[in-house]
Amino acid sequence: MASVAELIAPSEDRSQTAPDSVVVRFAGDSGDGMQLTGGQFTLSTALTGNDLATFPDFPAEIRAPQGTLFGVSAFQINFGSSDITTAGDAPDVLVAMNPAALKTNVRDLKPGGLIIADAGEFSDRNLAKAKYESNPLEDDSLSDWRLLSFDISRLTMDSVKEFGLGNKEALRCKNMWTLGLALWMFDRDRQPIVDWLRVKFAKAPDLADANIAALNAGHAYGETAEIGGVGLAQLQVEPAQQAEGLYRTVTGADAIAYGLVTGAQLANLKMFYGGYPITPASAVLHSLSKLKEFGITTFQAEDEIAAIGSAIGASYAGQLGVTCSAGPGIALKGEAMGLAIMTELPLVIVNVQRGGPSTGLPTKTEQSDLYQAVYGRNGDAPMPVIAARSPADAFECAIEACRIATQYMTPVMLLSDGYIANAAEPWKVPDVADFEPFPVTFLDTAQEGGLLPYARDEKLARPWIKPGTPGLMHRIGGIEKALNTGHIEYSPANHQAMTDIRQNKVLGIADSIPEQDVSQGQAGGKLAVVGWGSTFGPIHQAVRRARNKGHDVSHIHIRHIWPLPRNLGELLKSYDRILVPEMNTGQLKTVLRDQYLVDARPLNKVSGQPFRIAEIEQAIEDILA
Amino acid sequence: MNDMTPVQKMTPKDWETDQEVRWCPGCGDYAILKAVQRTLPEIGARPENTVFISGIGCSSRFPYYVESYGFHTIHGRAPTVATGVKLANPDLDVWLVTGDGDGLSIGGNHLMHVLRRNLNTQILLFNNEIYGLTKGQYSPTSREGTRSPSTPYGSVDHPAKPAAFALGAGARFVARGFDVSKNLPDVLKAAYQHKGAAFVEIFQNCIVYNKDVFNDFAAPKGAEDRQLWLKDGEPMLFGSEKTGGVKGITLDREALCLKVVDVPGGNWQSANVIVHDVKNRSIAHMLVEMPFGAFPMALGVLYDDPTPSFEEAVIAQNELAASGKKPDLQKLLSTGQTWVVGPQTEAADAGSAGSGHEL
Numbered sequence: 001m002a003s004v005a006e007l008i009a010p011s012e013d014r015s016q017t018a019p020d021s022v023v024v025r026f027a028g029d030s031g032d033g034m035q036l037t038g039g040q041f042t043l044s045t046a047l048t049g050n051d052l053a054t055f056p057d058f059p060a061e062i063r064a065p066q067g068t069l070f071g072v073s074a075f076q077i078n079f080g081s082s083d084i085t086t087a088g089d090a091p092d093v094l095v096a097m098n099p100a101a102l103k104t105n106v107r108d109l110k111p112g113g114l115i116i117a118d119a120g121e122f123s124d125r126n127l128a129k130a131k132y133e134s135n136p137l138e139d140d141s142l143s144d145w146r147l148l149s150f151d152i153s154r155l156t157m158d159s160v161k162e163f164g165l166g167n168k169e170a171l172r173c174k175n176m177w178t179l180g181l182a183l184w185m186f187d188r189d190r191q192p193i194v195d196w197l198r199v200k201f202a203k204a205p206d207l208a209d210a211n212i213a214a215l216n217a218g219h220a221y222g223e224t225a226e227i228g229g230v231g232l233a234q235l236q237v238e239p240a241q242q243a244e245g246l247y248r249t250v251t252g253a254d255a256i257a258y259g260l261v262t263g264a265q266l267a268n269l270k271m272f273y274g275g276y277p278i279t280p281a282s283a284v285l286h287s288l289s290k291l292k293e294f295g296i297t298t299f300q301a302e303d304e305i306a307a308i309g310s311a312i313g314a315s316y317a318g319q320l321g322v323t324c325s326a327g328p329g330i331a332l333k334g335e336a337m338g339l340a341i342m343t344e345l346p347l348v349i350v351n352v353q354r355g356g357p358s359t360g361l362p363t364k365t366e367q368s369d370l371y372q373a374v375y376g377r378n379g380d381a382p383m384p385v386i387a388a389r390s391p392a393d394a395f396e397c398a399i400e401a402c403r404i405a406t407q408y409m410t411p412v413m414l415l416s417d418g419y420i421a422n423a424a425e426p427w428k429v430p431d432v433a434d435f436e437p438f439p440v441t442f443l444d445t446a447q448e449g450g451l452l453p454y455a456r457d458e459k460l461a462r463p464w465i466k467p468g469t470p471g472l473m474h475r476i477g478g479i480e481k482a483l484n485t486g487h488i489e490y491s492p493a494n495h496q497a498m499t500d501i502r503q504n505k506v507l508g509i510a511d512s513i514p515e516q517d518v519s520q521g522q523a524g525g526k527l528a529v530v531g532w533g534s535t536f537g538p539i540h541q542a543v544r545r546a547r548n549k550g551h552d553v554s555h556i557h558i559r560h561i562w563p564l565p566r567n568l569g570e571l572l573k574s575y576d577r578i579l580v581p582e583m584n585t586g587q588l589k590t591v592l593r594d595q596y597l598v599d600a601r602p603l604n605k606v607s608g609q610p611f612r613i614a615e616i617e618q619a620i621e622d623i624l625a
Numbered sequence: 626m627n628d629m630t631p632v633q634k635m636t637p638k639d640w641e642t643d644q645e646v647r648w649c650p651g652c653g654d655y656a657i658l659k660a661v662q663r664t665l666p667e668i669g670a671r672p673e674n675t676v677f678i679s680g681i682g683c684s685s686r687f688p689y690y691v692e693s694y695g696f697h698t699i700h701g702r703a704p705t706v707a708t709g710v711k712l713a714n715p716d717l718d719v720w721l722v723t724g725d726g727d728g729l730s731i732g733g734n735h736l737m738h739v740l741r742r743n744l745n746t747q748i749l750l751f752n753n754e755i756y757g758l759t760k761g762q763y764s765p766t767s768r769e770g771t772r773s774p775s776t777p778y779g780s781v782d783h784p785a786k787p788a789a790f791a792l793g794a795g796a797r798f799v800a801r802g803f804d805v806s807k808n809l810p811d812v813l814k815a816a817y818q819h820k821g822a823a824f825v826e827i828f829q830n831c832i833v834y835n836k837d838v839f840n841d842f843a844a845p846k847g848a849e850d851r852q853l854w855l856k857d858g859e860p861m862l863f864g865s866e867k868t869g870g871v872k873g874i875t876l877d878r879e880a881l882c883l884k885v886v887d888v889p890g891g892n893w894q895s896a897n898v899i900v901h902d903v904k905n906r907s908i909a910h911m912l913v914e915m916p917f918g919a920f921p922m923a924l925g926v927l928y929d930d931p932t933p934s935f936e937e938a939v940i941a942q943n944e945l946a947a948s949g950k951k952p953d954l955q956k957l958l959s960t961g962q963t964w965v966v967g968p969q970t971e972a973a974d975a976g977s978a979g980s981g982h983e984l
Contacts, residue, residue, distance in 0.1 A: 047964050192962060248963040258958055265954055272713055274705075291957070293947035297712050297939065302738040306705040309698070309735075313678075313709025316696060317717070321709065339699050429963070432954045467694035467710070467717055470673040475642070475689050477697025478681075487644065488689065 021080025023088030024182065027105045028097030029066055030059050030073040033175035038075025039424070040179055040196065044188040045079045046249045046426045051240035052079035053537060055087030055610065056422045058363055067121075067129040072104045079186075081240045085390070086537035087423065089612040093185075094145075095178055097121060097152070099130035106142070114146045116181070118174070120153030152177055159217030163210040173214035180218025190219060243428060250427040252391040252420035253283030256324075256350060259398025260284075261294050262432065263348075264320045266399065267406045268439040270295035272314030273322045274307040276329060279362040280418040281352040284324045304329035308336040308349070315345040316476075318442060318466035320402060324350035326418075327369050328359065334377050337411055341381045341502065343476045344454075344462045346405035346412075348398075353417040353533075355608045364608030365418035367533045368584035373413045374562050374591065380499050382506035384408070385561040387415040389536035392427040394420055397559065399435060404509055406440050409461040415561070417583075419534045419610055442466050454486040459512075460505035507563050516565035520544065521554025527624055528575040530600065532558045532588050535581055535611055542616035551624055558588070569596040577623055579603055581616050635666040642692045653804030653829035654683060657751060658690055660809040661720075665691075667810070668817050675718045678707045680727035683758050684751035684829070687722040701732025704739035707746050708935075715936045718817075719746040725766040726756050729785050733765075741795035743821045745934040747813070750787050750824065753831035754838050761834035773834075788913040791824040792906075792928060799909060799928045803828035803843050808854060808925065815926045821934045842922040851916070855925040857903040860893040863921045873898030874920075876908075883911050885919045903929040 024041070028034040035056055045052050058073040065071055078088030090110040096102035098121040106115065122135055136142050137149045156177040160170045176197075183190055194212050201208035250258075264271035273296060275285040289298045297314070301307040304325055311321030325333065330351045340347045353369045355361025369376075373385045384404050388394035394416055401414040443463035447455055453474045454462050465472050474486060482489030483497055519536075520543050521528075531539040536557050543555040556571065558564065572578055572592065578600040580589040586602035593600050603619045605611055640662040648654045665675070675693035679685035681700035688695025694717075698706045707719050721739075728736045728750045739748070755773070756762040762775040766787065770779040791799050798819040802812040804827060816823035828839045837844070842851035853863045853874065861874035871888045875897045888896045899908065909928035916922045 043962055047962065049964070049966065196962075242966045244967050246959060246963055246965055248959065248961050261957065262954060270713070272709060274709060292943045293950035293952045294954070294957075295952070297943060299708070299712060299939075301705065301708075302734055305702060306708070306735055306738070309702045309705025310709035310712070312698075313696075313706035313711075314713040315709075316706070317710045317713035319713040335699050336702065343696075428966075429958050432958070466714070467676045468674055468714060473672050473692060473694050475644075475695035475697065477688070477695075478699055479697065 021078055021082060021084060021088070022093070022186065023076060023078045023091045024093045024095070024186075025074055025076040025091040025105060025108070026095045026097075026178070026182075027072055027074040027101035028095075028175070029101070030071045031066060032073070032097045033172065034058075034073045034075050034097070037175040037179045037182075038077060040193050041182055041188070042077055042249060042424050043196070044183060044190075044192055045077065045186070046247070047192055048188055049240065049242065050079040050081065051084040051242065051426060052077055052424075053084050053087045054078075054424050055419065057609070067098055067100055067126045069100045069104055069130060072101045074101070074105060083240070085540045086613060087610065089614055093182075095182065097174065097178070099126045099132050099136070102136060103130045103132065106145070109145055111144050112146065114148065115142060116178075117147065117149040118152035118178075119149040120151035122149075155217065155221060156214050159214050160210040163206055163213070165206075165210055169207075170210070173211050176211045176214040177218035177221075180215040180220075181222045182218075183215075184219045184222030190215060242426070246429045247426050248429055249424045250391050250395070251283070251422060251424050252388065252394045252416050253280075253352075253422070254287050255391050255394040255427070256388075256398045256414070256416060256421075257284050257287035257291070259395040260288065260322055260348065260402065261291060261296065262395070262435065263399040263402025264296070265294070266435055266437045266439075267320060267402055268437070269318075269320040269406070270297070271322060272296075272311060272319045273298045273324070274301050274310035274314070275299070275324055276301050276304045276307045278304070278326050278329045280354055280421045281324045281326045281329070281350065283421060284350060284352070304332035305336060308333040308340075308347075311347055312336060312340050312343075312345060315340070315347050316343070316467070318464070318468075320346060320348070320406065322348045322350070324352065326352050326354045326362075327356045327372065330369065330372060331376070337383065338377050338379060338381050339478045340411040341377070341383060342478050342481070344409045344502075346409055346464070348401045348405050348412055348414060350398075350401075350414045350416060352421045353415060355418075355606070361608045363418065365534065365610060366583050366606060366608065367415070367417055367535070368587065368606065369415065370532075370561065370582075370584065370587035370591070373415055380503065382503050382562075384410060384412045384506055384509050384563065385415060386412065386559060387533040387561050388420055389533060389557060389559070391420055391423055391425045393536075393559075395427075395430070400559075403438050404512070407438060407461065407512070408459055408505060408509055409464060410506060415533060417534050440464065442469070443472065444469055446472060452484040452486075454481055454484050456501070460501055460508055510560075510563040510566050513560045513563075513565060515567045516556065516558065516571055518571070519555045519557050521547065521552075523554075523571055524574040525554055526552040526575065527577045527579060527620065528554050528556050528572065529579045529581065529616070529620065530556045530558065530572070530588070530592065531581055532561060533583075535583065538611040538613045538616050539581055541613040542620060545613070545617050546620045546624075551620065553620055553624065561588070561591075564591075564595060569598075572596055572598050572600070577601070579619060579623055581605075581611060581619065583611070637662040637666060640665050640672070640692050642690055644689050646690050647686065648683060649833050651832045652683070653753065653831070654687070654751065656804040657749070657809070657827055657829060658687065660804075661687075661691065661749075661813060664810045664813040664817070668814055670718055670817075674716065675720070676710060677720045677722060678703045678710065679722040680724075680732055681758070682724040682727045682756075683753075683831075684722055684724040684749075685727060701727050701730070702735060703727070704732065704735040704744075704748075708739060708742075708744055711744055711746065711936045712939055715745070715940060719744075721746050721748040723748065723750050725750065725752045725754060725764045725785075725787065729765045729787060729790065733790075736790075737794040740791055740822050740824060742935040743795070743797060743932060745821055745936060746823070747816045748822060748824045749813075749816075750826050751829040752787055752826055753829045753835055754784070755831050755835035757831050757834055767835075768838075786913060787826040788824070788927065789910075791826075792909055792913050796824045796928070797821045797930050797932050798823035798926070799913065800825045800926045801828070801922070801924045802826075803839060803924070804830055805843075806924070812925060815929065819929055820931050842916060851921050853915070853921040853923045855901045855903075855912070855923060855927060857901055857926065857929070860898040860900050862888060862891075862893060862898060875899060883915075883920070903927075906930065
């Protein structure tokens with residue numbers, strides 16, 4: 001992969017081919033608008049036809065003290081002409097808005113990469129806050145990289161002078177100035193950003209004008225400034241080859257919301273969403289709250305338990321109950337999940353995983369709730385689990401969760417994570433007509449011989465009976481149910497039989513899911529790298545690179561965590577070695593070992609950051625060495 | 626609701642299930658069950674439209690014995706399930722059955738919120754001042770000094786007052802009754818007629834673990850002196866000539882508190898006895914603190930002042946927000962800034978698959 005820094009080095013011929021992909025990281029104070037800058041750059045990049053992936057990384061504090069190391073907020077985008085599945089490893093370009101941002105991010109920058117720094121922010125005070133003893137822009141400490149530093153603060157102030165803003169407000173346009181420069185560097189169109197600013201500041205046209213002026217000034221600066229020996233040159237990254245159709249960018253949170261709406265429509269049900277605010281899951285609640293016209297009721301409950309309790313109540317009354325949370329909230333919902341399992345009511349539980357345990361790392365990503373999802377309830381409490389691999393994939397996974405929940409009368413857990421929830425990727429808008437509907441039928445008359453609320457269909461699902469239906473009054477609850485009648489029943493044989501039925505019902509879902517495929521490579525061989533969830537991107541790229549080097553390695557990505565696909569055991573046994581990279585201490589690895597007695601080896605990372613491609617590539621090399 | 630069902634007079638028997646009732650012999654719950662089964666036909670309730678939702682505890686077995694829809698949920702969480710049921714189908718009559726442990730200890734949070742939101746349900750809190758199902762530990766309503774397996778030297782914490790809690794949480798209907806009282810069906814009827822969250826504290830005698838703990842006011846002997854049955858528009862009188870004179874409740878306007886006064890000859894007007902106004906929230910706040918000292922237990926409907934219910938407000942807002950919008954899924958998925966990748970752009974600009982954008 002070519003790097004920007006190589007291309008813009010003055011000693012090199014500028015006419016050489018464009019890079020496949022470029023990784024840019026915007027880093028600044030959490031108040032500097034870095035997420036906004038990154039988001040708009042993403043949009044502009046997507047409109048240019050590049051494939052892309054992003055990684056927003058922000059502090060847990062709403063407004064961390066200015067200029068401090070822990071208050072740094074960053075946004076990384078990887079865009080280019082090849083199939084982009086990760087936010088990239090090391091950035092080619094780092095935009096550092098203050099000393100703290102430089103300090104916390106510069107080590108990640110590729111050797112020879114480009115630093116763009118706001119010299120105006122490198123005051124003694126800010127340097128002290130970032131624990132720099134001398135100004136890195138002036139000493140030789142950044143000599144591994146190429147440095148462009150200019151006073152972005154002053155340039156921004158100058159560019160918005162005519163609008164008469166106060167100092168503070170004027171400086172807030174800095175992110176747009178920087179964005180303007182970035183847009184110029186990569187030859188992106190400014191118009192969508194201008195349109196967006198006009199809408200965003202519709203009520204304050206002055207602010208819109210000032211931001212647009214800053215954006216244009218940053219762009220013009222790139223074009224006209226004499227930067228001397230470093231050589232800031234405009235780059236074109238070739239657009240990716242993409243399938244024809246309508247595209248948009250989508251975050252995982254929106255994709256899940258849209259998938260749930262679509263799933264409810266395919267089931268011909270109204271949807272009830274009970275939620276309680278928690279990072280990083282709240283965005284799903286926000287998204288759904290705006291969609292009342294689709295027959296959606298959203299309810300912000302008093303706590304996590306009330307959120308799932310209300311969703312169970314709504315399912316009992318005949319709507320599709322949904323709840324969503326992150327690890328700590330999912331832990332609180334555990335007992336109620338058991339109730340939904342016992343009463344065999346449909347329910348979708350979304351877990352947007354974050355670093356744990358306890359409060360853990362609320363804004364950082366991890367996939368350490370797999371045990372919790374598969375095993376984390378009292379009693380033998382089987383529950384299907386699905387994991388999304390990317391923002392766009394979360395849409396289909398949400399539909400699948402709705403299908404399984406309503407067809408099998410069971411709660412289903414959909415695993416996402418902080419990375420998927422916040423990241424954006426281009427999404428080819430699906431045609432709703434392509435999805436097979438799975439309309440629900442409610443029992444409206446008693447079975448022959450009398451009502452049996454716990455009778456079974458061929459899938460072992462019980463009938464769904466709405467209160468309000470004449471003649472079908474019955475009682476359900478969390479106490480063990482008698483076969484068929486659903487009356488309270490404690491007898492040994494009955495508990496054995498009901499436990500078996502609940503287990504077999506969930507295992508039987510494997511009949512309705514696709515067999516496990518091999519995403520890259522083929523069945524059989526020296527090594528299978530097996531992943532789940534948001535590690536798809538780095539595993540995919542690492543396996544691609546290893547295969548390009550001639551290694552015999554394949555990539556298997558598991559969407560259905562429970563029950564697992566029918567052929568998975570046989571497939572895994574066709575490889576000599578199995579490597580399972582996970583952002584936890586080895587949870588899927590344990591499940592695979594337990595289910596198939598295979599020697600699955602872990603590759604673990606729990607730093608709150610996604611895997612780098614190189615880390616997985618190295619592990620592949622090591623295992624095959 | 627169900628116009629296809631011919632209207633026929635139902636009897637208490639029609640509200641019994643085929644399940645064997647399994648409370649301890651002599652438990653106050655039997656009397657409450659009978660009172661509910663007597664009330665339901667009188668208010669014209671329909672079994673298919675009625676849902677009893679409970680938590681965990683002795684009282685929470687209640688749904689199994691009522692021939693309607695029933696959901697025996699988990700400890701303390703019945704209000705949450707009821708909230709989902711009512712928001713999904715507001716036409717259902719939802720009764721919540723809870724106890725002092727279920728409703729005020731593990732589920733206190735939910736009880737507070739269901740009351741302040743004003744979900745249209747009847748909330749029956751069976752208060753026996755003890756944990757029965759777990760074999761006799763003291764509960765949040767147990768009086769100080771209650772000796773129990775977990776408090777062998779007597780409990781030291783101050784008890785919660787369910788009716789005061791409910792009123793403080795914003796309840797718009799607060800009533801009290803007790804298990805064997807003949808007035809209980811009237812209290813239940815009033816609760817049913819109230820649109821919104823109707824909170825009824827029902828004192829219930831746990832004959833195994835807390836026998837006769839309410840005898841200070843509920844025992845038949847001396848009941849007239851210890852029970853103040855409130856009726857809207859009628860003076861707050863209790864006691865009788867036979868037992869030591871009629872007494873009344875009056876307001877001490879200086880100290881802003883209630884006072885017990887003698888009402889010689891039944892002349893309550895001259896004694897300034899308060900006429901009960903179920904809409905008077907200030908007086909209700911004083912009534913829920915009784916009994917103490919010379920004050921009797923205030924029973925019946927203490928407060929009843931309806932306001933729009935939670936589910937009405939949610940549904941109205943949903944309808945308003947949805948009005949004029951077509952639920953077009955394809956359009957929803959295609960929102961935001963989009964772009965088209967198509968063959969025409971490839972032809973126009975080799976190597977560039979991107980094309981224009983639309984807002």
